[in-house]
Amino acid sequence: MKLASVTVDGVRRGALVNETRRSVSLLSATVDDIVRGAPVVVAGDLPLPEVRLESPLHRFNRDVLCTGWNYWDHFEESAGKREGQDPVSRPLRPTFFTKGPDTVIGPFDPIAYDPSLSQKWDYEAEIAMVIGRDGRSIPEEKALDHVFGFLVANDVSQRDLQRAHGGQWLKGKSLDATMPLGPWLTTVEDVDLTGMRVQCKVNGVLMQDASSAQMAFSFAQIIAELSEGMTLRAGDVVLTGTPSGVGQAREPQVFLGDGDVVVTRVSGLGELRNTVTLTDLGGR
Numbered sequence: 001m002k003l004a005s006v007t008v009d010g011v012r013r014g015a016l017v018n019e020t021r022r023s024v025s026l027l028s029a030t031v032d033d034i035v036r037g038a039p040v041v042v043a044g045d046l047p048l049p050e051v052r053l054e055s056p057l058h059r060f061n062r063d064v065l066c067t068g069w070n071y072w073d074h075f076e077e078s079a080g081k082r083e084g085q086d087p088v089s090r091p092l093r094p095t096f097f098t099k100g101p102d103t104v105i106g107p108f109d110p111i112a113y114d115p116s117l118s119q120k121w122d123y124e125a126e127i128a129m130v131i132g133r134d135g136r137s138i139p140e141e142k143a144l145d146h147v148f149g150f151l152v153a154n155d156v157s158q159r160d161l162q163r164a165h166g167g168q169w170l171k172g173k174s175l176d177a178t179m180p181l182g183p184w185l186t187t188v189e190d191v192d193l194t195g196m197r198v199q200c201k202v203n204g205v206l207m208q209d210a211s212s213a214q215m216a217f218s219f220a221q222i223i224a225e226l227s228e229g230m231t232l233r234a235g236d237v238v239l240t241g242t243p244s245g246v247g248q249a250r251e252p253q254v255f256l257g258d259g260d261v262v263v264t265r266v267s268g269l270g271e272l273r274n275t276v277t278l279t280d281l282g283g284r
């Protein structure tokens, strides 16, 4: 099941996506409510090209939960390359941080870009999990029972801000309207958990290309570790890390600018297509 979010006649609704028929079936509930247990009731069809897909999720329990450095080749290209510092050894446990929910935009919306805030806007293709059942201290072998589904995300980051505030990443990961999410939420039973291909293209050039099989910590390990002593709730979004090839680690470095087109794709989950767009976010 692929659940999208659309606004029809001024009302936001969930929609079942049928890619083969190129259509969507409107639902009586929003995706936010379905994730929290509302039934899926079909209430009419529309051709897919006639609707504008929005972020599947709009109601957030809290910040988006994120995993850092979950592909070792990305860890090596980042932590291992800091000038004037010794390489850092691989962490034994996942790295976690959060992004503010006002970062979230739809799968085809513009990515806000304000160069007065940062000159180092970077892309990070990722798989996002959506929790469907509350739990605390969830054992690894039961972790996937708590997952409602998966979607594609791009954890767009401002590398200078990421390092500017005492070593924590919140600020450089939380600028408004910078994280595309979508294009739809694919429920867990329809996802190939053995290996999804994660790719990011900028202006048609392939910058990231990896398999989720390369993740240092599995989906289940992330949930088990994150939920230990900390309740995860239906509707929580958990990003699972980006592979190598980010702009900051390239030689020469590549940062995003006004007009760049970023395509983020995960096999089986769909594709985001977003244009980086000059936006006044209020930088001083």
Ligand code: MG
Pocket (backbone or CB within 6 Å): 066, 067, 068, 124, 126, 155, 239, 241, 242
């Ligand atoms: Mg990331």
